[in-house]
Amino acid sequence: MGLAELTIGEAAAGLDRGDLSAVELLSAVLERASMTEAELHAFLTIDRDGATRGAEDSDRRRAAGEQLGPLDGIPIALKDNLCTHGVETTCSSQILAGYRPPYDATVVGRLRLAGAVLVGKTNLDEFAMGSSTENSAYGATRNPWDTSRVPGGSSGGSAAAVAVGSALGAFGSDTGGSIRQPAALCGVVGVKPTYGLVSRYGLIAFASSLDQIGPFARSVADAVTLWEAVAGHDPLDATSYRGTYPSPRVDLDKGVKGLRIGVVKELSGEGFEPAVEAATARTVEQLAAAGAEVVEVSIPAVEATLSAYYLIAPAEASANLARFDGIRYGHRAAGATTEEMMARTRAEGFGPEVIRRILLGTYALSAGYYDAFYGKALQVRSLLQAELAEAYAVADVLVSPTSPTTAFEVGAKAQDPLAMYLCDICTIPSNLAGHPAMSVPVGLDESGLPIGFQILAPALGEQVMFRVAAEVERLAGFEARPAMVGALA
Amino acid sequence: MSSIAPGWEAVIGIEVHVELLTESKMFCGCPARFGGEPNTNVCPTCLGLPGALPVPNRTAIEWISRIGLALNCEISPVSVFHRKNYFYADLPKNYQISQFDIPVCHDGWLEVAVDGELVRVGIERAHQEEDTGKSIHVGGGGRIHSATETLLDFNRSGVPLVEIVSKPDIRSAAQARAYAQELRGVILELGVSDAKLEEGSMRFDANISVRKTGAPEFGTKVEIKNMNSFRSLERAIAHEIDRQVSVLESGGRIVQETRHWEEEAGVTQAMRTKEGSSDYRYFTEPDLVPMVIDEAWLDAQRAVMPELPAQRRARYRAMGLEVHAAEVLTDSDPAIRRLFADTVAAGAEPKAAAVWSTGEVTGWLRKNATSLDRIPLTGTDLAELVAMIGSGAVSSTAAKDVLNGMMRGEGSAASVAASRDLLQVSDTVALAAAVDEVLAANPDAIDRFRAGESKVVGFLVGQVMRSTGGKADPQLVNRLLADRLASSP
Numbered sequence: 001m002g003l004a005e006l007t008i009g010e011a012a013a014g015l016d017r018g019d020l021s022a023v024e025l026l027s028a029v030l031e032r033a034s035m036t037e038a039e040l041h042a043f044l045t046i047d048r049d050g051a052t053r054g055a056e057d058s059d060r061r062r063a064a065g066e067q068l069g070p071l072d073g074i075p076i077a078l079k080d081n082l083c084t085h086g087v088e089t090t091c092s093s094q095i096l097a098g099y100r101p102p103y104d105a106t107v108v109g110r111l112r113l114a115g116a117v118l119v120g121k122t123n124l125d126e127f128a129m130g131s132s133t134e135n136s137a138y139g140a141t142r143n144p145w146d147t148s149r150v151p152g153g154s155s156g157g158s159a160a161a162v163a164v165g166s167a168l169g170a171f172g173s174d175t176g177g178s179i180r181q182p183a184a185l186c187g188v189v190g191v192k193p194t195y196g197l198v199s200r201y202g203l204i205a206f207a208s209s210l211d212q213i214g215p216f217a218r219s220v221a222d223a224v225t226l227w228e229a230v231a232g233h234d235p236l237d238a239t240s241y242r243g244t245y246p247s248p249r250v251d252l253d254k255g256v257k258g259l260r261i262g263v264v265k266e267l268s269g270e271g272f273e274p275a276v277e278a279a280t281a282r283t284v285e286q287l288a289a290a291g292a293e294v295v296e297v298s299i300p301a302v303e304a305t306l307s308a309y310y311l312i313a314p315a316e317a318s319a320n321l322a323r324f325d326g327i328r329y330g331h332r333a334a335g336a337t338t339e340e341m342m343a344r345t346r347a348e349g350f351g352p353e354v355i356r357r358i359l360l361g362t363y364a365l366s367a368g369y370y371d372a373f374y375g376k377a378l379q380v381r382s383l384l385q386a387e388l389a390e391a392y393a394v395a396d397v398l399v400s401p402t403s404p405t406t407a408f409e410v411g412a413k414a415q416d417p418l419a420m421y422l423c424d425i426c427t428i429p430s431n432l433a434g435h436p437a438m439s440v441p442v443g444l445d446e447s448g449l450p451i452g453f454q455i456l457a458p459a460l461g462e463q464v465m466f467r468v469a470a471e472v473e474r475l476a477g478f479e480a481r482p483a484m485v486g487a488l489a
Numbered sequence: 490m491s492s493i494a495p496g497w498e499a500v501i502g503i504e505v506h507v508e509l510l511t512e513s514k515m516f517c518g519c520p521a522r523f524g525g526e527p528n529t530n531v532c533p534t535c536l537g538l539p540g541a542l543p544v545p546n547r548t549a550i551e552w553i554s555r556i557g558l559a560l561n562c563e564i565s566p567v568s569v570f571h572r573k574n575y576f577y578a579d580l581p582k583n584y585q586i587s588q589f590d591i592p593v594c595h596d597g598w599l600e601v602a603v604d605g606e607l608v609r610v611g612i613e614r615a616h617q618e619e620d621t622g623k624s625i626h627v628g629g630g631g632r633i634h635s636a637t638e639t640l641l642d643f644n645r646s647g648v649p650l651v652e653i654v655s656k657p658d659i660r661s662a663a664q665a666r667a668y669a670q671e672l673r674g675v676i677l678e679l680g681v682s683d684a685k686l687e688e689g690s691m692r693f694d695a696n697i698s699v700r701k702t703g704a705p706e707f708g709t710k711v712e713i714k715n716m717n718s719f720r721s722l723e724r725a726i727a728h729e730i731d732r733q734v735s736v737l738e739s740g741g742r743i744v745q746e747t748r749h750w751e752e753e754a755g756v757t758q759a760m761r762t763k764e765g766s767s768d769y770r771y772f773t774e775p776d777l778v779p780m781v782i783d784e785a786w787l788d789a790q791r792a793v794m795p796e797l798p799a800q801r802r803a804r805y806r807a808m809g810l811e812v813h814a815a816e817v818l819t820d821s822d823p824a825i826r827r828l829f830a831d832t833v834a835a836g837a838e839p840k841a842a843a844v845w846s847t848g849e850v851t852g853w854l855r856k857n858a859t860s861l862d863r864i865p866l867t868g869t870d871l872a873e874l875v876a877m878i879g880s881g882a883v884s885s886t887a888a889k890d891v892l893n894g895m896m897r898g899e900g901s902a903a904s905v906a907a908s909r910d911l912l913q914v915s916d917t918v919a920l921a922a923a924v925d926e927v928l929a930a931n932p933d934a935i936d937r938f939r940a941g942e943s944k945v946v947g948f949l950v951g952q953v954m955r956s957t958g959g960k961a962d963p964q965l966v967n968r969l970l971a972d973r974l975a976s977s978p
Contacts, residue, residue: 083540096539103533105540200776204539209775238544238777316775319572322583323537327641338578338639365574365770374772 003028004165005485008222011168012070015062022058022073025168026051026117029075033119033166036484041141042151042161044080045088046120051075054117061115070225072115077167079158080121081128082213083202084108091204092126092136095349096330105202106237107171107213107230114229119167122157126351127321128178128206130154131423134414135353142410143185144482145449149407152182152423155216159186162216163482169226170216175206176309177402177427179214180439184402184452187441187480189223189469190216192427194459195434196241198227199234205320207313208239210431220440220470224248227462241460248466256471257291259464262395264456266302267426272404275445280401283442283453286475287399287468297391297398301384302429308380309428310421311373314361321358324349356417381432388433392458397468400426402439402452426454436462440469442476448483493661494738498702499730500710501659501695502613505672507556507651507682508620508690509549514647515619516543516586521649523688527642535647537581542776545570549649550593552681553617554782554790556651557594559675559797560612567781568593570617570774575767579622579641587652589771592616593782599655599675600799601667605812610668611656622646651681657696657707662726666719669693674798674820686717693722698743699733708733709743713757715750725750729757801826808839817847824861825851831868837875845871849892865898874902881962887911913962917969920953920961924969927952938974946970 003025006014014020033046058073078084081091083101085108090096104112111118125135133141133156141156143149144164151160155172159182162170172179174192183190191214198213205211215226228249234240263284268277288294326332326345333348335341350358364373391398403423413420430437436459439452453472457465493499514521517534533541557564571589597612622643629635653672659665673691676684684691693716698708713729716722728750733743748757796804798819805815818829825846832842850871854860874891877883883891883906894905906912927949928935937945946967953966 081540089539091539099539101533101538101540103538103541200540201542202540205776207775236544237542239775315772318770319574319582319584319772322574322576323539323581325576325578325583327578328536328581329538339576342576342578362770365772367768367770370770370772 002032002165004032005481006168007219008070008074008168008217008225009219011074012072015073022055022062022117023052025073026055026075026119029119029166029168032164032488033161035488036144036164036166039142039147040144040160040164040484041139042122042157042164042166043077043120044090044092044123044138044157047087047118050087051117051119054112058115058117069114069229071111071229074116074169075119075167076111076116076226077119077122077158077161077170078108079124079155079170079172081124081173081204081206082108082121082171083204084118084121087121089121089204090138091128092124092138093349093351093354094137094331095324095345097137099330101202103202106199106234108202110230111171116229122155122161122170122172124157124172124178125154126354127204127317128154128173128175128211129317129353129357131177131181131420132408132410132413133157133182134410135351137351140410143407143449144484145187146407146447146483148409149449150185150410152185152403152407154178154182155190156182156186158216159183159188159190162186162188162218164484168218169222171213171226171230172216173203173206173211173213174427174431175210175212175313176431177424179216180427180437180452180454181403181423183216183439184441184454185407185450187450187478187482188216188218189220189438189440189473190214190452191223191227191438192430192436193227193231194241194436194462196239197231197245197436197460197462199230199237199240201234201236205316207316208320209316210309210313212431220466220473221252223438223469224252224466245460246463248463251463251467252470254467255290256287256468259292259397259468260395261287261292261294261468262297262391262398263294264302264391264398264400265296265298266300267400271422271425272401273406273445276401276404276406276451279443279445279451280399280453283472283476284399287471290471290475295395297395299384299387299391299429301380301387302425304380305384305428305432306421306425308377308384309424309432310360311364311377312381312432314357315364315374315377316361318358318361318365321350321354353417384429385433388429388435388458396457396464397461398456400454400456402426402454406445406447406449406451430456433459435459436465438465438469440472440476441478442472443478444480448480450480493699493730494734496702497699497734498704499660499726500657500698500700500707501661501665501726502657503655503659503665503668504694504696505653505669506692507653507676507684509552509649509651510682511546511548511552511649513546515546515549515617515649516647519647523644525644527640527644530644531646535581536643537583543586543774545777545780546649549617550780550782551790552679553593553615553651554787555679555794556653556676556681557597557615558787558790558794559679560594560597560599560615560653562594562597562612562615564594564782564787565591566783567591567779569779570777571771572774574770577621578639579624579643579646581622581643581646585618585621586774586777587618588616593780599668599671601664601671602816603661603664603667608658608664608667610658610664613654613656615651615653618650618652620645620648620650662723662730665695665726666723669722670719671798678795678797680795686719689717692717695722695726695729697726697729697733699730699737708737709745711743711745711757712747713750714747714760721750721752724755725757728755732757805839805843808833810839810843814840814843814847818843821847821851828861828866828868828871832871832875833868835869835872837872838879841875841878842871845875845892849889850896853893853896864896866896870895870901877902877906881913882906883911884913884959884963887913887959910958911960913960917965920957920965921969923953923956923961924966924973927956928973935974946974
C-alpha cells in the first residue's frame with residue numbers, strides 16, 4: 001500500500017516517527033492524481049506550487065521540533081466553492097472563470113493554521129446544484145469504482161479524490177446531501193456537521209440556511225480529526241454557534257451498548273435498491289447484536305421534505321446568485337446598457353440547472369405565490385423539526401441508507417431533473433432540520449459499487465453520531481478499494 | 490406657500506432615510522465615513538464578493554433603538570432582517586439587507602408645531618438597513634440615460650441606514666416641512682447622524698394624494714423624490730398637491746407613479762418607470778439570526794437619551810419664555826443654550842437671558858465668525874450685565890456696547906461700562922445742572938411750553954441727552970425737566 005492510501009492518522013504517526021516527510025507524502029498524492037486525473041477529473045485546479053511550499057514548511061516546522069497538530073503536513077483537497085486566497089475558485093461555473101478570491105474562507109484559514117497541505121480545488125456540480133458532478137462547466141467527474149458511473153454530487157470531486165488517494169482528506173459542502181451522497185457512492189466517510197458549527201464565511205453560498213461545510217475521509221477517526229480542525233465559533237458568520245459542545249473523540253471506542261437506534265420507516269421501500277436495503281438491514285442487525293436497542297421511528301413529514309427543499313433552496317439561491325452580474329468580478333458579456341450586460345452575463349455564465357433553480361426560486365418568492373410555495377415549504381420545515389424532536393425522544397440516533405441507490409451511469413439522470421432530485425431523499429431532512437448526519441461505507445452491491453449507511457443525530461449530537469459511526473465502521477470491516485486504485489497496484 | 494384649493498384635502502406621508510454615523514458599516518468592519526478615494530473603504534462583505542457574510546453592527550442597533558424611543562415607538566422584542574431583491578449596478582449583492590414585517594421600531598409618533606398649532610404625526614415604523622454604493626455617470630451631462638460610462642464607488646455601500654416611515658397624517662406642505670425639521674432636530678440631538686440634507690445623509694421621499702374634504706378613502710398616491718432641502722420639500726409637496734387638484738378638477742385621473750422634483754423648474758416630473766412592477770420578493774435573511782432586544786437593553790438606551798427638542802421647548806416655556814423665544818432657544822447651538830442656562834443660574838431673569846443669548850451674543854458670534862469657547866464671556870458676566878440694565882446702571886442701548894467690550898475681552902460688565910464711559914448718569918445734582926444749562930440756552934422753548942406746546946419737552950430731553958453724551962437716565966431727565974418747567978416763574 002502506497003503513502004497515498006494511508007489514513008490521516010497513519011500518515012500523522014509516520015510523520016511523527018520520521019518514517020516519511022510531508023514532501024514525500026505530497027508527492028505520493030500528486031503522483032496518484034497525475035495517474036488518475038485524466039480519467040477521473042476530480043480536480044479543477046491542482047496547486048502544485050502552493051502545496052509544495054506548504055509541505056516544505058511543515059517539514060521545517062517538524063525539523064525545528066515544534067509541537068504540531070494532527071493535520072500538519074497532511075494533503076487535503078477543497079471543493080471549488082471554498083474561497084482560497086489567490087487560487088482560482090469557480091464553483092464549476094463559467095460565470096466565475098478565472099476568479100481569484102482576495103481572501104481565504106474561515107475553514108481554509110483554519111486548515112492552513114493547522115498546517116494542512118492544500119492540494120487543490122475539486123470539481124462540483126455548478127454552484128453545488130446537483131447530485132452527480134455532471135453539471136460542471138468544466139466537465140464531469142467519474143466514479144473511481146467504475147468510471148462509467150457518476151461519483152455522486154455535488155461534492156463529487158472531493159469524494160473521488162479521497163477515494164482514489166489524490167488527497168488524504170477533503171472538504172465539501174452539504175446543502176441537501178452533497179457531502180454524504182457522494183461519500184456513499186465513492187465508498188468514503190462523509191460528514192455534514194450541525195448547522196452553525198462550522199463557519200460558512202468564504203463558502204460561496206447556494207442556500208444559506210442549509211449549507212454546511214464538512215469533511216471527507218477514509219476513516220471515522222480521520223473525519224473527527226478534520227471536523228475538529230474546522231468546527232467552532234467564527235465572529236465573521238452571524239449564524240455561527242457560540243456555545244460549547246462535547247468532544248466526539250473521547251467516545252469513539254465506547255461502542256453502542258445501551259444506545260437507542262431509530263430506523264426511519266419512511267426511508268425504505270419503493271425506489272430503494274435491494275442491495276442498499278439489505279446492507280442497511282445487516283448493519284442495523286449488527287448494531288443490535290453489539291448491544292444497541294433498535295426501534296422503528298416514523299417521520300411522516302419526510303414525504304414532503306423533498307418538495308419543501310426544492311422550494312427553500314432555490315428561493316435562497318435566487319438571491320445568493322444575484323450578485324453574479326458581471327460588474328465587479330467574473331465573466332462579463334457585452335451589452336448596450338447595464339441591464340442588458342447583466343442579463344447576458346447571467347444567461348451566458350450560468351449552466352441550465354443553475355438557471356432552472358434560479359427561475360424556480362424567483363417564482364416561489366414572487367408576490368402571489370409566496371404563501372403557496374415558499375411559505376408552505378417553511379411550514380413543512382417546522383413540521384419536520386417537530387417530528388424529529390419526537391423521534392429523538394425515543395432514539396439517540398436515527399439511521400437510514402445514505403442514498404437509495406449506488407452509483408448510477410453517467411448521463412442516466414442528466415435529462416431528468418426530478419429523478420436526480422430523488423437522490424437526496426434520505427439526506428435532505430438533516431439539512432432542513434440543521435442536524436448533523438454522516439455516511440459510513442458498509443459494503444458493496446452486486447456490481448462492486450459501495451453502499452453508504454447514514455447516521456443522523458440531533459443538533460450538536462456529533463459525539464453520539466461519531467460514536468455510532470465508529471462502531472458501524474468496525475462492524476462493517478469495509479476494506480474494499482476502488483477498482484481504479486486496484487488497477488494501479 | 491400656496492394653500493390648498495377649497496374643498497380639497499391633501500394626505501401626505503414622509504419616508505426619511507438617515508445614515509448613521511457609526512464608526513464601521515452595518516455588516517462589516519469597514520469605516521462608515523465619507524470621503525477618501527473611491528473604493529478604498531471596502532471589503533469582501535460590502536463589495537458582495539462570493540462567500541462573504543454580514544455581521545450586524547451592535548452600535549447601529551443601539552442607535553436605532555434610541556431613535557425608536559425618541560419617536561415614542563414600540564420596540565420589537567425580536568426583530569428580523571429580510572432580503573429586498575432588485576438588480577441595480579450600485580447594489581453589490583443585488584439584494585439589500587433590510588427589514589420587512591418585523592422592523593425594530595413601530596407605531597410611534599412625533600409632535601410638531603405648525604403656526605402655533607400642535608400636530609401629532611404617527612410613525613408607522615423605523616427599520617434598519619444598509620446603504621448602496623454610488624453610481625457616477627460620466628459623459629452626457631451626468632444623467633444615466635445619456636451617460637457614456639458609469640463608474641461605481643462602493644465606499645458608501647453598507648453604511649447603516651435607518652428608514653423612518655410616517656403615517657399618512659400630514660395635511661399640508663407646511664406640516665410636512667415642520668415634521669421633517671423636527672425629525673432632523675431629534676436625530677441631531679441623539680447624535681446618531683450628521684443629517685446633512687445636501688450631502689444625502691438625510692433624505693426625504695413624500696407620498697402625496699388628494700381627496701375631497703371629508704372623503705373616507707384615500708386618493709391615488711404619488712411618490713416624490715429628489716428633495717434635498719426643507720424648502721424644496723415644502724415647494725415640491727405644494728406643487729404636487731396643486732398639480733393633483735388641477736388634474737382632478739379638469740376631469741383627469743392620477744396615475745400611481747414616482748415623480749422627480751425639478752428644483753430649478755419648480756415642478757415634479759414623472760420618472761421613467763422601471764420595467765415590471767416592483768416585486769422585491771422579500772424573504773428572511775438566512776445569513777442573520779433574529780435580533781433580540783430586551784428590557785435591559787432598552788433601559789441602557791433610555792439611560793443615555795439626551796433631552797429632545799420637544800422636551801426642551803416645554804422646559805423653556807415653563808421657565809416663562811414665550812413660544813417664539815422658546816423655539817429660537819431650542820434650536821440654538823448647545824453652547825448658546827449652556828450660556829443661557831448659566832446666565833439664569835447666576836440670577837438673571839430667563840426672558841432677558843434668552844434675549845441676550847440668542848440675540849446680541851449669537852449675532853455677534855456669527856458676525857465675527859467665532860464661537861463661545863473662543864471668547865471670555867460667561868453666564869456670570871452676562872447675568873451681571875442684565876442686572877445692570879435692570880438697575881438702570883446702563884441703558885439698553887449702551888448695554889450692547891458694554892457686551893461688545895465684554896466679548897472682546899475688555900473685562901466684566903461693570904469695568905467695560907466704566908472704561909468705555911457708558912454708565913448711565915443718575916446723579917440728580919449733576920443732571921439738574923445739565924437741565925438748567927439746556928433751559929438757559931433755549932429760553933424760547935420755555936415760552937413755547939407755556940403756550941401749550943408740550944412736544945417741546947421731547948426736544949429738551951434730547952438736548953440734555955446730547956449734552957451728557959447719551960449717558961443720562963432718560964426717565965430722570967424727564968422728571969427733572971417737568972419739575973423745572975412747572976416751577977419756573
